[in-house]
Amino acid sequence: MKGFIGARQTTLGSEISLTGTGVHSGAPVSIALCPADGDTGLRFLLSNGNADGTEIAADQRWVTGVTLCTVLGDGNGASVATVEHLLAALRGLGVDNALIEIDSSEVPIMDGSASRFVEAIDEVGLAELDSPRRFLKVLKKIRVEDGGAFGELTPHNGFHLDVEIDFDTPLIGTQRIDIDINPGSFRRELARARTFGFMKDVAKLWSAGYALGASFANTLVVTEDRVLNPEGLRFADEFVRHKILDAIGDLALAGQPLLAAYRTIRGGHKLNHAVLSALMADPSAWRVVEASEPARRTRGHADVGAGLAAAAYGPEMS
Numbered sequence: 001m002k003g004f005i006g007a008r009q010t011t012l013g014s015e016i017s018l019t020g021t022g023v024h025s026g027a028p029v030s031i032a033l034c035p036a037d038g039d040t041g042l043r044f045l046l047s048n049g050n051a052d053g054t055e056i057a058a059d060q061r062w063v064t065g066v067t068l069c070t071v072l073g074d075g076n077g078a079s080v081a082t083v084e085h086l087l088a089a090l091r092g093l094g095v096d097n098a099l100i101e102i103d104s105s106e107v108p109i110m111d112g113s114a115s116r117f118v119e120a121i122d123e124v125g126l127a128e129l130d131s132p133r134r135f136l137k138v139l140k141k142i143r144v145e146d147g148g149a150f151g152e153l154t155p156h157n158g159f160h161l162d163v164e165i166d167f168d169t170p171l172i173g174t175q176r177i178d179i180d181i182n183p184g185s186f187r188r189e190l191a192r193a194r195t196f197g198f199m200k201d202v203a204k205l206w207s208a209g210y211a212l213g214a215s216f217a218n219t220l221v222v223t224e225d226r227v228l229n230p231e232g233l234r235f236a237d238e239f240v241r242h243k244i245l246d247a248i249g250d251l252a253l254a255g256q257p258l259l260a261a262y263r264t265i266r267g268g269h270k271l272n273h274a275v276l277s278a279l280m281a282d283p284s285a286w287r288v289v290e291a292s293e294p295a296r297r298t299r300g301h302a303d304v305g306a307g308l309a310a311a312a313y314g315p316e317m318s
């Protein structure tokens with residue numbers, strides 16, 4: 001049953017192979033998204049230059065970089081960059097367990113959005129596992145401020161994002177969306193929103209070794225008042241939609257689906273990571289809860305019940 005999300009953990013229906021280019025490295029890269037057992041979580045297996053490979057869990061503890069993209073590293077030199085759009089696709093569609101084999105140090109950018117990952121996952125569908133789905137339930141407000149920016153997690157029986165960006169340019173200006181995240185809303189509203197960058201920053205980025213693989217095929221390139229890509233925008237507010245996509249990928253590093261609302265203004269990878277780190281550092285701020293089977297829903301476990309699972313990841317067909 002393609003895309004069904006319930007009280008049990010899921011993995012991919014079968015293996016997916018994709019190739020592309022790292023947006024920052026400019027290097028060609030192949031990835032394989034492989035089914036994994038229950039309670040594996042989302043894990044990267046880096047095969048570059050290492051016969052046995054190095055495994056790095058998609059977990060905030062392994063974040064080693066938050067400049068322009070989110071980077072995971074093992075502390076011994078192995079790292080994988082730009083993990084956020086792929087993790088957003090997996091989390092957004094409710095994939096709990098997967099092993100991501102990668103032969104380079106950066107996830108391919110594809111078209112700059114999560115669209116190609118979503119299509120590939122939908123092609124193979126999800127398989128339900130025996131393990132009960134577990135959520136990381138936020139119990140109290142965690143707020144991190146950084147200058148005029150902030151990010152804030154609060155308790156919520158579902159997964160809700162409220163993201164605002166504020167650019168001092170006529171093209172972007174202030175954009176805000178608040179949205180309940182489930183596979184349907186993720187596919188419809190967020191997955192196709194592309195990464196963006198300002199033309200005026202390109203030379204600076206290149207000289208710093210970033211955006212070497214960026215092109216009109218994978219990045220919305222903008223000036224103060226217009227989009228340079230010939231095809232234009234996919235959504236009038238594609239910019240804030242992409243910021244939500246990034247936040248979902250960054251928050252996937254909680255290691256389990258969150259039961260929380262996240263609000264952020266003028267945020268980015270750095271702030272998303274800071275908020276998640278602050279949450280995990282305070283054991284009184286969260287608890288892992290288990291989704292119960294649908295048959296037990298009516299008993300009304302106030303705290304744990306499948307109502308939570310239904311709210312966050314209701315059955316979804318598409």
Ligand SMILES: [Zn+2]
Nearest residue numbers: 084195242246
């Ligand atoms: Zn992004």
